[in-house]
Amino acid sequence: MNKQKTPLMHISKRAALPWYISWGIRAAAIILALIVCAIITTALTGLNPLAVYGTMLEGAFGTPRKLWILGQNIAILLCISLALTPAFRMRFWNIGGEGQVLAGALATAACMILLGEKIPNWLLIIIMVGASIATGAIWGVIPAIFKAKWNTNETLFTLMMNYVATQLVAFFVIVWEVPKGSGKIGIIHQNSMAGWLPQIGSYKYLLNILIVAVICVLMYFYLNYTKHGYEISVVGESERTARYVGIKTERVIIRTMLLSGALCGVAGLLLVGGTDHTVTTTIAGGRGFTGVMVAWLAKFNPIFMIFASFLLVFLDRGAQEITTIFGLNQSFGDILTGVILFFIIGSEFFISYKLNFRKREKEVQENV
């Protein structure tokens, strides 16, 4: 008899699963995660978990105002995730979204402060748009040039660029602070509203949401139905293949990061020009990093990203409601988000791999 020990199980790669099974696995992961979150919440607060989730729903959808804030937050997060997507599709790990958004935001604020009330408003807004896009693109393309030319590690490079941008913003906040010594800029042109993006009707956030919706659709077509999008996918799948078929990979990398950075710049523009009308070092609020997770959760598909960013923003808003009502620290939302992300990240394994358990002796013999 064969004495060799077979391991209890081994792992093999799965062929593509039908979409309903893979989404079923993800849904199961989210449900499991929600159960674990409920247990954690109850353990820490002693509250009925259903009541807590009720409060979360209330916090996200309770009033029209809350709904608008939800929409605005989804729009910004989605915009950043969309910006990162083309880079991720070619396996360029741009985790510098934070810095690129800050660069765009800083450029917008600079235009508003230096040119505001001196030139006509329409001209100012055009300059703002141009400046924020250009700055974001520059911030994104610097690591790309080095990646293309010398294969410099882009994950680490873009990460460092975040903090360079943060300190740059901190510098200009002090240079432009109003009043002197307060350490912040405050609302720029509160009275004249120079450089504020126009408001549609009485809806403060509608313009942002519409712009991002348009970007989302365009990005979907760009990635799936254009030559550029195809080239990005080929470079991502195999750089050697891309070179072999005559794609200039250096050019694709630089071009894609220009686009990626530019869209992050747009997010900065929307934040400063559209809603906040000021600039702080925390204006991006970690969304450059959250965007990475959104893009990855949605498998780099712009349409799925709407749902992924909805999920994360909903958790965040809901958790904020819990913390105010139950008097907890507001970081509670981060814990819940983390747990849910762990589960979703883990569930991907069961979509792309299969566990083969050791067969019983009998079956083996029958097969033989």
Place this chain on the structure above:
Amino acid sequence: MFDVVSFIPRAVMQSIPLLFGSIGETLTEKSGNLNLGIPGVMYVGGICGVIGAFFYEQSCGGAANMNGFLALAIPLLCCLLGSLVMGLIYCFLTVTLRANQNVTGLAMTTFGVGFGNFFGGSLIKISGLDVPSIALSATSGFFSRHLAIADRLGWFGKIFLSYGFLAYLAILIAFVSAYILRRTRVGLQLRAVGENPATADAAGINITRYKYLATCLGCMIAGLGGLYYVMDYACGIWSNDAFGDRGWLAIALVIFTIWRPNVSVWASILFGGLYILYLYIPTGSAGLAMKELYKMLPYLVTIIVLIISSMRNKRENQPPAGLGLAYFREDR
């Protein structure tokens, strides 16, 4: 006049959390895992130590009743345990389940920072004890105690002997891990796993075991950095977000030292010095703005090192070749 004798100890105090973080991350990266969760791990390490110390202090009811050994051991153990759990989560997801390392790392940072700030802000409410704030000055006293002889040796004692034991532990760990990485069989095999897991696997090295060991050990070392920060540097006072971006700076330090823990010892002091340099620069409104630019220096220097090392393309100065990639035996 620039006061060197007061500058150096402050730079060193500032550098120890970075040193712990960077040794941990170096070990992790040498096994091919790019753990972007280090900032989160350091928060968790810090807060777990705080939780342990908090309950111990409360149960003793006063510094006089505290046992010196337990006052050190309980926070240390809690800190190591907390960071170990974070390391295990990361390993389970990236090594066993082969998830994307960047995404897992970022999720760990979100979770860890949230965990730290949540318990930092709500510990008193949850424990139901009647104390105004978390100030663990008694425990901190044990952690930052230094040799009595240091005070009598003037500038020499101040520069070399005025730190708590964790600082010396950090330097010791740095040299030991540098030795293990470069001079032992275990280190060689670990580097092989990080450079080319498929080859290492063919040579009979257990990839999974090395990745788990290196990453968990790395997380535990990094967690100590969080503990040092709270207990020694911040005198036992936890305030939310005070730890700041030191975790990312530790990752920068790994690149700056080109993956060598022994270089980390002086490089972290350099970074610590750059971090607090602004305190020694003449202030005024212009100076205040300039200090933000000075804080940019560590990152700029890191970028330059990253660029130069990739341009010169010397093989021993490259990141581990398998960095950031999950290993699956059946992949080709």
